[in-house]
Amino acid sequence: MTPFWFTENDLEEIxxxxxxxxxxxxxxxxxxxxxxxxxxxxxxxxxLDGVAQTTDQDEFVYHEMxxxxxxxxxxxxxxxxxxxxxxxxxxxxxxxxxxxxEITLCEIDGKVVDVCxxxxxxxxxxxxxxxxxxxxxxxxxxxxxxxVSSMDIILVDSSDPIGPGEGLFTAAFYxxxxxxxxxxxxxxxxxxxxxxxxxxxxxxxxxxxxxxQTLRPYTGPVxxxxxxxxxxxxxxxxxxxxxxxxxxxxxxIKTQYLTPALGQVILDIAPPFYLAKLT
Amino acid sequence: MTPFWFTENDLEEIxxxxxxxxxxxxxxxxxxxxxxxxxxxxxxxxxLDGVAQTTDQDEFVYHEMxxxxxxxxxxxxxxxxxxxxxxxxxxxxxxxxxxxxEITLCEIDGKVVDVCxxxxxxxxxxxxxxxxxxxxxxxxxxxxxxxVSSMDIILVDSSDPIGPGEGLFTAAFYxxxxxxxxxxxxxxxxxxxxxxxxxxxxxxxxxxxxxxQTLRPYTGPVxxxxxxxxxxxxxxxxxxxxxxxxxxxxxxIKTQYLTPALGQVILDIAPPFYLAKLT
Numbered sequence: 287m288t289p290f291w292f293t294e295n296d297l298e299e300i301x302x303x304x305x306x307x308x309x310x311x312x313x314x315x316x317x318x319x320x321x322x323x324x325x326x327x328x329x330x331x332x333x334l335d336g337v338a339q340t341t342d343q344d345e346f347v348y349h350e351m352x353x354x355x356x357x358x359x360x361x362x363x364x365x366x367x368x369x370x371x372x373x374x375x376x377x378x379x380x381x382x383x384x385x386x387x388e389i390t391l392c393e394i395d396g397k398v399v400d401v402c403x404x405x406x407x408x409x410x411x412x413x414x415x416x417x418x419x420x421x422x423x424x425x426x427x428x429x430x431x432x433x434v435s436s437m438d439i440i441l442v443d444s445s446d447p448i449g450p451g452e453g454l455f456t457a458a459f460y461x462x463x464x465x466x467x468x469x470x471x472x473x474x475x476x477x478x479x480x481x482x483x484x485x486x487x488x489x490x491x492x493x494x495x496x497x498x499q500t501l502r503p504y505t506g507p508v509x510x511x512x513x514x515x516x517x518x519x520x521x522x523x524x525x526x527x528x529x530x531x532x533x534x535x536x537x538x539i540k541t542q543y544l545t546p547a548l549g550q551v552i553l554d555i556a557p558p559f560y561l562a563k564l565t
Numbered sequence: 566m567t568p569f570w571f572t573e574n575d576l577e578e579i580x581x582x583x584x585x586x587x588x589x590x591x592x593x594x595x596x597x598x599x600x601x602x603x604x605x606x607x608x609x610x611x612x613l614d615g616v617a618q619t620t621d622q623d624e625f626v627y628h629e630m631x632x633x634x635x636x637x638x639x640x641x642x643x644x645x646x647x648x649x650x651x652x653x654x655x656x657x658x659x660x661x662x663x664x665x666x667e668i669t670l671c672e673i674d675g676k677v678v679d680v681c682x683x684x685x686x687x688x689x690x691x692x693x694x695x696x697x698x699x700x701x702x703x704x705x706x707x708x709x710x711x712x713v714s715s716m717d718i719i720l721v722d723s724s725d726p727i728g729p730g731e732g733l734f735t736a737a738f739y740x741x742x743x744x745x746x747x748x749x750x751x752x753x754x755x756x757x758x759x760x761x762x763x764x765x766x767x768x769x770x771x772x773x774x775x776x777x778q779t780l781r782p783y784t785g786p787v788x789x790x791x792x793x794x795x796x797x798x799x800x801x802x803x804x805x806x807x808x809x810x811x812x813x814x815x816x817x818i819k820t821q822y823l824t825p826a827l828g829q830v831i832l833d834i835a836p837p838f839y840l841a842k843l844t
Contacts, residue, residue: 291580296606297606298584298605299583299584299604299605299606300581300582300583300584300606301570301580301581301582302579302580302581302582303579303580303581303582304578304579305577305578305579325578326577326578327575327576327578327579344760346838347836481623481788505786507784507786507793507794509760509792509793509794513788513793514786514787514788514792514793514794515786515788515793515794541837542836542837542838542841543836543837543838545834545836545837547830547833547834548830548834548836551826551827551830551834554826555824555826555827555830557626557786557821557822557824557827558820558821558822558824559625559821559822562821
């Protein structure tokens with residue numbers, strides 16, 4: 287017998303319900319409601335303000351796509367800043383690359399980090415590594431105050447653009463990200479489901495364009511995110527010929543989704559139906 | 566106000582519900598219940614025995630992946646047989662290739678074809694083309710009675726392996742498909758969601774291996790199928806070096822998902838988490 291279902295709404299068009307064996311945690315932080323449940327389909331699931339953020343069983347796709355794509359396309363990645371990402375999954379993946387010397391995680395909600403430390407041991411396994419510094423702070427203010435040209439890669443691992451994540455999708459924010467990146471630096475942001483309405487997706491892309499000349503969207507399957515397909519956008523002001531895949535960086539690491547063969551083409555195979563919505 | 570929701574069950578672990586504006590058709594054939602609804606998220610949706618089969622707005626991914634991958638990997642594709650596929654979507658895509666001379670569609674349920682002719686005009690637009698013959702017949706018997714070495718490509722566009730589709734997932738069926746293919750011929754079958762349990766997916770792969778030496782699974786996003794990611798398996802007894810992409814066949818056609826760049830690598834980028842389940 288299933289005690290109950292956790293239901294997530296998608297634009298009043300779709301509802302997805304997960305059978306839940308038990309609720310492991312429920313609290314209210316200064317920013318959002320936080321819930322951890324044990325789902326039948328995907329194991330433990332972190333839910334913020336009623337929206338599934340990460341699960342034990344499908345998290346690898348999202349975190350591999352956020353971490354390894356920018357690392358493999360940057361000529362010499364050393365210093366990485368993550369905005370959001372309090373579950374630690376991206377940090378864990380970045381630590382597979384010896385070339386990365388310093389990882390800063392700036393998460394607005396310290397309670398998310400604490401809850402993940404308790405319930406998602408695999409996600410957070412890199413947070414105490416000596417290369418990693420965790421700041422509990424507002425990412426928008428943090429990026430604004432960074433010295434000009436101080437990061438090689440900035441990753442925006444935000445929730446959806448309503449609630450605490452909203453300011454991380456604005457033109458002003460992307461401009462200050464561009465300012466904080468070294469010449470040739472790379473931004474990767476999560477940019478929602480390609481199946482969502484074009485006006486919404488184009489709005490996000492236009493805001494990224496306020497800070498960056500080159501946008502290269504890519505996609506991958508995340509079954510617990512809206513409509514099962516997700517997008518990320520790699521953006522840079524680097525010369526166009528810089529964006530080559532250093533495949534060897536993908537060959538030495540352990541992944542379950544992103545292979546070297548996929549990494550090498552990932553920026554060239556975004557689906558036309560999605561790209562058409564962005565212009 | 567939404568009149569109601571259509572809900573689909575996924576292994577008693579997940580339920581997905583679509584807001585429906587109205588029901589356009591409801592009937593019972595000799596094989597299954599048939600329903601057509603107007604959904605808010607994806608437009609018209611064909612539902613057989615309570616499971617979404619195809620929709621106006623996401624159908625292109627599935628049909629492009631079924632049609633264009635085998636056509637581009639076959640050295641000289643001329644005669645194609647489709648088992649199932651009564652909505653006509655694959656036929657429409659195949660007709661983009663001038664090299665294809667004869668398309669036979671063998672659908673068990675004539676009522677599905679009739680309903681699609683009424684409600685899915687874009688899907689069925691190729692069914693009256695002079696290259697196309699439609700047989701309303703049991704695909705298992707049809708393939709068994711085909712002359713040896715009579716087809717270049719056989720496509721199995723079945724529903725899930727319960728109900729009328731069940732026999733299309735057996736070792737005996739795949740052996741008779743292999744027998745009906747010319748030397749170097751290619752099978753593509755839909756092989757369910759990579760996120761489903763390994764024992765289920767391995768069972769399907771093992772049955773295909775009863776007829777074929779070489780299996781090359783590939784994946785793509787279909788939001789109205791379980792967990793948003795789908796798999797297809799290309800199988801052949803051709804020498805390994807035959808399987809090269811004739812990219813030019815993808816360059817002359819209109820698609821919304823499968824680009825030439827993706828087609829060229831599609832057999833090499835199946836995710837490791839999925840491939841691990843098949844062996």
